Amino acid sequence: MTGSRLVSVRTPVKQIRAVWTDFGGVLTPPAPESMDAYCTKVGIAPDTLARAMTTVARTYGVRDPMAPLDTPLVSEHDWARQVEQVLARDFAVDIDLGDPGEALFAHRPVNLPWLAWLARLRAGGIFVGLLSNMVPTWEPRWQLMVPRTFFDGVVLSHEVGFRKPAREIFVHAATIAGFDADACALVDDLAVNCAGAEAAGWRAIEFADTAAAVDRLASWTGVPGPGADTPAARTEKGLLP
Numbered sequence: 001m002t003g004s005r006l007v008s009v010r011t012p013v014k015q016i017r018a019v020w021t022d023f024g025g026v027l028t029p030p031a032p033e034s035m036d037a038y039c040t041k042v043g044i045a046p047d048t049l050a051r052a053m054t055t056v057a058r059t060y061g062v063r064d065p066m067a068p069l070d071t072p073l074v075s076e077h078d079w080a081r082q083v084e085q086v087l088a089r090d091f092a093v094d095i096d097l098g099d100p101g102e103a104l105f106a107h108r109p110v111n112l113p114w115l116a117w118l119a120r121l122r123a124g125g126i127f128v129g130l131l132s133n134m135v136p137t138w139e140p141r142w143q144l145m146v147p148r149t150f151f152d153g154v155v156l157s158h159e160v161g162f163r164k165p166a167r168e169i170f171v172h173a174a175t176i177a178g179f180d181a182d183a184c185a186l187v188d189d190l191a192v193n194c195a196g197a198e199a200a201g202w203r204a205i206e207f208a209d210t211a212a213a214v215d216r217l218a219s220w221t222g223v224p225g226p227g228a229d230t231p232a233a234r235t236e237k238g239l240l241p
Helices: 031-042 046-059 076-091 100-105 112-123 136-145 167-177 191-199 210-221 231-236
Strands: 018-021 127-132 153-156 184-188 203-206
Touching: 018 112, 018 167, 031 046, 031 100, 046 076, 076 100, 100 136, 112 127, 112 210, 127 167, 153 167, 167 184, 167 191, 184 191, 184 210, 191 203, 203 210
Parallel strands: 018 127, 018 184, 127 153, 184 203
Antiparallel strands: none
């Protein structure tokens, strides 16, 4: 009787063909930095504002403080007035929140190295999309930073009626890209959104550092990173004609 042995067969990992990037915290500095700057401008402690926002969110039957704004369930103007009322009632804070979107986007820089990498992915034949929980009134503001036409597709919570990390938004985005879920990847600064993407069959990168995210996507997509020693990279560095 001849012996037998088990052969381990590794299932090939499907190449990523569609990369969806978040906006705030990936294409811009971390969201807490922007919120801290806003709180400093209007004169309120970030923790106090967050608690008031959570109270308002609960009146709409949602947990995430931003959900009433980016689904949307309320206008930004009315929401700001509601938060002001909670601050006065529950925290004895009399304050004018003004136009939150205008203040949050003021002097908000773009992550130019990440933008350049996304352009490199597109040049390499990868679908690049924007997938963001976005407030309607922020539309002209973010497009001043990155034109909508830069992306192959845009999926925003306020336009589709559901938000990350809900499965529906990932199913919708994969359909827009025209690829199966296992060919899609999300780059997002929030772990909960990355978990939602993975639950929908995607791969995900919790963004903390541009270089690390570039390296991971280079291996997933087959598009060499900017530092790769390839003819294209050497041409970019001026080493080849």
